[in-house]
Amino acid sequence: MSAKPAHNELERETGYGTDLWRVIAAPVVWALHFLFCYVYGAVYCAKAGRDAPLDQPTIVVIVASLVALALIGLSTLQIWRVRARSLTDNDFEFEHNTPEERHRFLSHVALMLCVLSAVAVIYVTIPMLYLSTCR
Amino acid sequence: MTDTAAQEQRLAKAWARPKGWAYFSDVNNSVIGIWYISAAFAFMLFGGVLALIIRTQLAVPNNNLVSAETYNQLFTLHGTVMMFLFAVPIFEAVAILILPAMLGARDLPFPRLSAFGFWCFLIGGVFVCGSIFFNAAPDAGWFMYPPLSTEQGGIGADIWLLGLSFIEVASIAAAVELIVGVLKCRAPGMHINLTPAYGWYVLVVGAMILFAFPPLIAGDFLFEMERAFDWPFFDVTRGGDPLLWQHLFWIFGHPEVYIIFLPSIALLAMIIPTFAQRPLAGYSWIVLSAIGTGFLSFGLWVHHMFTTGLPSISLGFFSAASEAVAIPTGIQLFVFIATVMLGNVVRTVPMLYCLGALATFIVGGLTGVMLAVAPFDFQAHDSYFVVAHLHYTLIGGMLFPVIAGVQYYYPFATGKLLSRKLGIWSFWLSFIGFNVTFLPMHLTGLLGMPRRIFTYGALRQWGDLNLLSTVGAFIFAAGFLLFVWDCVRPKSSEPNAPRNVWKAGTLEWAGKVPADDWGLRSIPQIDSRYPIWDDKTLLATIDEGKGLLADAKEGRRETLVTSVLDAEPTQVLRVGTPTWLPMLAAIGLGGAFIFPVWKLWWPTLGSALFFLAVVLCWLWTGTAEIPEKQTKDIGDGRRVPLYVAGPQSTGWWAMFITMTGDLTAFLAVLFGYFFFWTIHPDFPPIGIDGPGWQWPMVAAGLAVVTWMATLGARLTNAAGQVTLSRGLLVTGIIAAALTGVALMAGPWTTGLDPTAHSYPAIVWGLVVWIVLHLMAGMIMQAYALARSIFGKLTPRHDADLWNVTLYWHFTGVCALLTALVIGGFPLLQ
Numbered sequence: 001m002s003a004k005p006a007h008n009e010l011e012r013e014t015g016y017g018t019d020l021w022r023v024i025a026a027p028v029v030w031a032l033h034f035l036f037c038y039v040y041g042a043v044y045c046a047k048a049g050r051d052a053p054l055d056q057p058t059i060v061v062i063v064a065s066l067v068a069l070a071l072i073g074l075s076t077l078q079i080w081r082v083r084a085r086s087l088t089d090n091d092f093e094f095e096h097n098t099p100e101e102r103h104r105f106l107s108h109v110a111l112m113l114c115v116l117s118a119v120a121v122i123y124v125t126i127p128m129l130y131l132s133t134c135r
Numbered sequence: 136m137t138d139t140a141a142q143e144q145r146l147a148k149a150w151a152r153p154k155g156w157a158y159f160s161d162v163n164n165s166v167i168g169i170w171y172i173s174a175a176f177a178f179m180l181f182g183g184v185l186a187l188i189i190r191t192q193l194a195v196p197n198n199n200l201v202s203a204e205t206y207n208q209l210f211t212l213h214g215t216v217m218m219f220l221f222a223v224p225i226f227e228a229v230a231i232l233i234l235p236a237m238l239g240a241r242d243l244p245f246p247r248l249s250a251f252g253f254w255c256f257l258i259g260g261v262f263v264c265g266s267i268f269f270n271a272a273p274d275a276g277w278f279m280y281p282p283l284s285t286e287q288g289g290i291g292a293d294i295w296l297l298g299l300s301f302i303e304v305a306s307i308a309a310a311v312e313l314i315v316g317v318l319k320c321r322a323p324g325m326h327i328n329l330t331p332a333y334g335w336y337v338l339v340v341g342a343m344i345l346f347a348f349p350p351l352i353a354g355d356f357l358f359e360m361e362r363a364f365d366w367p368f369f370d371v372t373r374g375g376d377p378l379l380w381q382h383l384f385w386i387f388g389h390p391e392v393y394i395i396f397l398p399s400i401a402l403l404a405m406i407i408p409t410f411a412q413r414p415l416a417g418y419s420w421i422v423l424s425a426i427g428t429g430f431l432s433f434g435l436w437v438h439h440m441f442t443t444g445l446p447s448i449s450l451g452f453f454s455a456a457s458e459a460v461a462i463p464t465g466i467q468l469f470v471f472i473a474t475v476m477l478g479n480v481v482r483t484v485p486m487l488y489c490l491g492a493l494a495t496f497i498v499g500g501l502t503g504v505m506l507a508v509a510p511f512d513f514q515a516h517d518s519y520f521v522v523a524h525l526h527y528t529l530i531g532g533m534l535f536p537v538i539a540g541v542q543y544y545y546p547f548a549t550g551k552l553l554s555r556k557l558g559i560w561s562f563w564l565s566f567i568g569f570n571v572t573f574l575p576m577h578l579t580g581l582l583g584m585p586r587r588i589f590t591y592g593a594l595r596q597w598g599d600l601n602l603l604s605t606v607g608a609f610i611f612a613a614g615f616l617l618f619v620w621d622c623v624r625p626k627s628s629e630p631n632a633p634r635n636v637w638k639a640g641t642l643e644w645a646g647k648v649p650a651d652d653w654g655l656r657s658i659p660q661i662d663s664r665y666p667i668w669d670d671k672t673l674l675a676t677i678d679e680g681k682g683l684l685a686d687a688k689e690g691r692r693e694t695l696v697t698s699v700l701d702a703e704p705t706q707v708l709r710v711g712t713p714t715w716l717p718m719l720a721a722i723g724l725g726g727a728f729i730f731p732v733w734k735l736w737w738p739t740l741g742s743a744l745f746f747l748a749v750v751l752c753w754l755w756t757g758t759a760e761i762p763e764k765q766t767k768d769i770g771d772g773r774r775v776p777l778y779v780a781g782p783q784s785t786g787w788w789a790m791f792i793t794m795t796g797d798l799t800a801f802l803a804v805l806f807g808y809f810f811f812w813t814i815h816p817d818f819p820p821i822g823i824d825g826p827g828w829q830w831p832m833v834a835a836g837l838a839v840v841t842w843m844a845t846l847g848a849r850l851t852n853a854a855g856q857v858t859l860s861r862g863l864l865v866t867g868i869i870a871a872a873l874t875g876v877a878l879m880a881g882p883w884t885t886g887l888d889p890t891a892h893s894y895p896a897i898v899w900g901l902v903v904w905i906v907l908h909l910m911a912g913m914i915m916q917a918y919a920l921a922r923s924i925f926g927k928l929t930p931r932h933d934a935d936l937w938n939v940t941l942y943w944h945f946t947g948v949c950a951l952l953t954a955l956v957i958g959g960f961p962l963l964q
Contacts, residue, residue, distance in 0.1 A: 020327075038452050057448070102700060109426070134446045
């Protein structure tokens with residue numbers, strides 16, 4: 001009845017790092033970045049009027065994006081040391097019944113979410129680079 | 136009698152279904168799930184009939200089958216029923232039915248809550264649908280835009296607002312139930328990386344419900360205050376703004392699309408591996424994309440508002456996020472296609488529906504990417520192109536997968552198989568009929584036909600395409616009816632389906648046919664993602680009672696609670712038994728939502744009090760019971776506790792989840808305050824003083840006192856100082872009452888008139904919101920006090936107090952924020 005590791009895998013130090021909260025860290029950064037950009041832009045345009053130039057918001061949004069990307073990068077670095085961190089490794093099934101496998105699995109999901117979140121942050125920044133007024 | 140036979144007898148007795156009329160008092164997930172699914176499909180058929188009347192009216196130009204007024208009611212109710220009474224509830228229904236078996240649990244942690252949700256859904260649904268027979272149905276479109284819906288007379292809009300708010304209770308209840316179920320009720324050994332993909336989807340969708348539905352509840356609250364008491368939140372002449380409703384509605388409305396889509400696609404994630412006869416290719420990619428879609432879907436709501444004149448920068452952000460969401464959505468589809476390609480596909484009816492769903496959804500997804508581009512949307516907005524797009528996504532992303540799921544899980548639920556021949560016929564009729572109906576609508580839309588018109592002139596050249604769509608609609612309906620007939624036709628003469636009829640690998644198929652009321656004979660240790668495929672001795676282990684909880688010695692319904700990440704057993708949870716209380720509670724709450732439609736305030740109050748009494752009785756007799764012993768032997772030499780409190784317990788998590796949703800609703804009301812700040816050059820408006828800073832600061836101080844007193848009560852109780860703890864609870868109750876008085880004193884003494892302008896209205900709105908929460912909190916404190924006095928809450932057994940304290944953490948923060956905002960923000964201006 002007790003848990004048996006498949007494929008005679010060695011038990012390894014699991015660590016407590018990657019739990020469910022850690023997995024959603026990068027998308028949370030995206031969400032905060034998105035909310036900030038939208039709220040900031042909307043409030044700026046509501047208060048400054050429709051003809052106002054977007055010079056200042058462009059800088060603010062770019063800075064916010066850099067901060068967001070840095071935070072996502074930090075989150076990525078923390079996962080980087082986990083074994084089998086690769087996106088394309090042969091073994092990305094994560095189907096063994098051990099805490100270590102669970103840890104690697106969550107790290108893998110977290111890593112991919114970092115990539116997705118970074119892409120989404122960049123997407124959201126792009127319109128700001130092309131628009132010049134609040135119109 | 137042998138040991139095993141005696142065990143089985145005890146299990147059967149504990150899990151026996153109530154007989155006769157008492158059948159309707161049942162709470163077991165397998166019964167509630169089937170009621171729920173049947174009710175949702177019944178509403179769906181009703182919505183389908185409405186659609187056919189719509190299509191018949193539009194078949195030829197200048198048709199006069201129905202009047203414009205009736206037509207408005209038809210399309211409003213069609214959208215409302217399909218979204219709120221079918222698409223969302225069917226997720227809850229299916230999950231309640233299959234999730235426990237999939238996770239190896241005997242039942243979900245709160246079976247009575249599931250029953251309560253079901254009865255709320257049924258009562259609310261009948262109420263909303265029934266209105267059309269009295270010519271009183273809502274008729275302002277399924278998203279109820281003001282000012283049309285606030286200015287019009289009649290009770291249609293009230294029915295929509297109150298009826299659906301009531302039904303949303305069921306959704307929140309299901310979210311609580313399902314999130315706790317996935318996190319805490321998995322079979323031992325089912326690490327989070329071995330959880331079936333369906334479980335992941337349910338987890339993500341449950342969390343999404345907590346952030347998506349509350350803004351709508353908050354919007355409904357503001358909306359109904361405007362309709363019932365003339366508080367001008369959406370009235371431009373008095374400083375309101377209809378766009379606030381659009382924001383609140385679509386903050387709900389767009390994630391809702393994914394709340395519908397993800398659990399349906401989750402069914403594909405279970406069905407496709409079975410018929411490809413191999414594990415899902417890229418399980419972690421599915422998890423990634425479920426979580427990713429869940430997040431990104433909250434950044435899309437403004438794409439429903441591209442033509443409202445928001446600054447182009449706002450449109451840009453949402454357009455970009457709308458394109459980004461295609462990435463995780465696409466990943467899921469590629470995972471399914473890869474699984475099909477890598478496996479040996481067994482040709483079955485569920486598989487047919489899966490492939491049809493993928494094909495249809497891809498078309499809807501591509502037009503979605505087109506519509507996410509703002510300039511294209513400007514052209515296609517509110518045209519039949521949008522109608523075509525949304526039906527492709529919903530039918531490809533929800534209806535076909537759900538039918539695939541019904542086809543697949545029918546033997547699991549009933550023990551009988553559906554007819555293969557009827558299934559193939561119904562699929563092709565539905566699939567062809569659907570495409571004949573909706574593919575031409577892209578063109579009709581591009582030719583300029585707006586949605587929601589009850590007829591059109593012959594010169595418009597829309598006649599042929601509309602006729603084609605109408606013909607398609609009837610073919611589609613024929614296919615669907617064939618499927619319904621297949622499900623309901625009598626099958627008692629047919630043999631039972633063999634056990635695990637599809638040769639699936641996941642745990643829900645380990646059950647016997649016909650199924651036992653208690654679920655699995657014993658709960659096995661899980662070592663892989665597809666235990667039936669990988670562990671050939673699994674079924675024998677289960678059947679011979681060699682797993683855990685093979686007995687019900689005390690005659691109680693029990694299920695295992697395990698740890699979140701690694702699924703180590705942590706508790707034996709005694710779950711609720713059949714009772715009428717959930718149904719009575721739903722009737723009481725229903726009255727409290729339904730009577731206000733006619734402004735019958737006394738019956739409303741009576742219903743609310745009845746609801747309160749029933750809920751207190753339910754909690755008092757059925758929850759946080761002190762067990763006869765501390766731990767229990769669950770087999771395999773393991774002993775786990777019967778009573779846990781705080782973050783270890785399911786009840787604490789349920790409170791946490793509920794209050795997260797409640798906090799979101801509060802933040803949505805608070806968003807209203809700041810929204811009004813952005814649209815007014817002077818805020819507070821010149822000439823309106825109040826609520827001043829003095830009373831709000833007193834309220835803030837008192838809120839902190841209440842909050843700390845409640846926390847102190849828990850800590851002192853745990854330390855054994857019971858008398859001090861009770862004293863603190865009494866202090867808390869008094870301080871909470873004073874908080875409410877102080878909070879109202881601010882706007883009251885400064886003479887803020889909520890009907891005069893949106894500013895006093897939103898200040899009063901926030902105050903009313905908090906006062907209602909303070910009242911609920913006082914009832915909870917009094918309840919904990921009574922439990923302590925009657926010996927049902929002791930220093931060792933203090934789950935109630937943990938939960939009440941948790942409630943006050945949230946309410947304390949909200950009260951404090953409200954006081955600071957209404958008192959402090961005007962000072963900053």
